[in-house]
């Protein structure tokens with residue numbers, strides 16, 4: 001019989017990784033119990049007496065969001081951190097006008113085409129501060145039948161000394177917030193400083209808009225990932241890992257250039273393949289992005305494709321990408337039909353896919369805007385968007401690798417090894433018409 005776990009029990013049972021997928025309407029209950037949690041459960045009154053919170057995100061449905069808070073917390077101060085694009089902001093202002101307890105904080109977006117993509121919660125309880133870093137917009141569609149990733153910190157107690165984590169989490173989080181350069185975040189900067197982060201075992205990998213150079217060049221984007229892997233992957237005899245496959249999985253793709261060598265392999269893969277010493281050959285890079293068939297047969301049907309905004313104009317410039325692409329398949333989590341909005345990057349130890357070297361869950365899609373592109377002879381990293389994610393490294397869990405198939409195994413979101421696109425498979429493209437086969441609801445897709 002399936003015992004329904006309380007939100008607190010779910011978090012206790014997720015130790016030490018504290019990494020969840022969102023619950024999915026329409027799958028067997030036990031696949032929504034283990035390492036799976038809903039927004040209401042994240043905000044449950046069970047975790048303690050909430051005094052105030054902050055929600056960083058891209059899309060907001062304020063009515064939906066307030067509904068997810070327990071009724072006794074709906075009037076607590078709530079800071080909404082969003083992209084400052086004028087029009088969206090208007091609708092957000094309108095949405096928030098009935099709620100004096102909600103404050104709007106527009107994030108500066110000085111570089112064109114940047115987005116405030118970061119999805120993060122600060123939850124301040126009487127007992128301490130909880131950080132949640134995830135991949136879901138604050139709209140009902142994102143939490144109903146998709147695959148989203150969520151990391152939930154312990155409730156960090158108040159402290160009268162700094163108490164940093166062994167992963168530099170507090171400093172990296174404060175460096176990230178500093179980049180907003182707004183007084184509206186001062187309360188949270190002060191609050192973060194006053195809490196004890198020593199129980200946190202993940203690293204922050206974030207992006208902020210700017211041209212990062214000099215001492216700041218490794219602070220954000222794919223160079224932060226490169227630096228963190230170099231500094232913390234303390235593997236013996238690296239050679240055995242030189243050809244260990246690397247996987248990228250995401251819900252949108254940017255313009256990557258005329259061939260793989262333009263940015264994907266020369267720059268991005270160089271960061272992903274970093275070991276604690278330099279490795280010289282190029283491991284296989286496998287990319288997971290939904291096929292048209294994945295979308296058509298998903299629980300949502302073609303509508304799921306509205307959240308996979310890979311457009312024709314970009315796709316037609318990079319047909320070379322198809323050779324890297326693999327299907328979305330998550331049978332072991334009963335989520336092959338729960339369209340992925342999660343973004344993850346991982347490296348296995350070898351082509352047997354039995355163990356992980358590291359795992360990253362993040363808001364960052366496969367794009368230069370999110371990860372950054374080197375400019376001026378590799379002296380500056382230009383990033384357009386705000387992104388944030390958490391990196392799991394075995395050493396921080398007193399392990400040498402993360403096992404995938406035993407009792408303490410890491411809860412990966414999809415099936416490994418990934419399944420390559422067949423000749424008939426096409427990547428989902430949001431602005432194409434799909435009329436020759438109805439989706440799981442009997443509908444067609446005609447974006448025009």
Ligand SMILES: CNc1ccc(C(=O)O)c(C(=O)O)c1
Nearest residue numbers: 058115117137251252307309
């Ligand atoms: C241009 N705006 C977006 C593009 C992609 C995504 C995604 O996550 O795939 C999101 C989002 O859902 O935050 C926004």
